[in-house]
Amino acid sequence: MAYRNGVYAAFDGQGTTNPTQSDIKYYNLLKSWASGENFSYIDSHQKTRSVRDSSQAETLKRVLRERLSNSKVMLLILSEDSNYDRGFLNYEIEQALDTYKLPLIVAYTNIPPAIEQQWSTLEKRWPRALSERLNNYNSDKTLSVLHIPFAKQDIISALSSMTIHNKVYLGKKLVLK
Incomplete structure (x- = not known):
């Protein structure tokens, strides 16, 4: 069994390798x-060999699964x-939640204080896999999302309280300050 101590950070690369x-x-x-x-x-990404965007899809998926299996939590970064x-x-989210049962911390960038409690604004950022799981959430599932x-x-606090070893079942509860 893998030693699950890493943080698996996921984000949308917007189809480019340009970091800006x-x-x-x-x-x-x-x-x-x-x-x-x-x-x-x-960083779970540092625990395995690196892959290139030009790698075969199955090779990328295998490395992503290996990283997820060594993780204690997924930090999903969502922007506008x-x-x-x-x-x-979507594949990363599906694997993290369905296969590896990782708790999920969803961190939203650039949130003006006035929209902190407006789900409709935040939901527009959700990738398909997250949307499907949160919108079809029911209380018997073990979906752990912050x-x-x-x-x-906020990230330091969330990472110290949400791990595979210490899950909090929040579903769609929004915890914004």
Whole structure:
């Protein structure tokens, strides 16, 4: 059995490898926060060999599954540009929730305070796999999801309280400050 101590960060690459034109900038910001003090972060992506966008789809999926199997939580970063059905993001969400039963922390970028409690605004960012699971959620399922702003302190707090070893079953509850 894998030692599940990593954080699996997922985001929409917007179909580009240019870091200034995709949500990878938020992943890079997360890694820079983790290099500072008071931020315990083990990156699941660093625990396996790297793959290129030009790799075969099955090779990419195999490496993604390996990373997920070594993870204690999935941190899903969603921006205004996140797409409903592009790339491997839906596959990652499906595997994380259905196969590996990971708790999910959904971190929303650039949320103005006035829309914090408006689901309709946040739902527009949800990829298909997340939308299907949250909109079809019922209380007998073990869906563990926490919704937060993409902010350093909120992420630190969420990562310390939501893991495969310590799940909180929140469903569609929005936890924004």
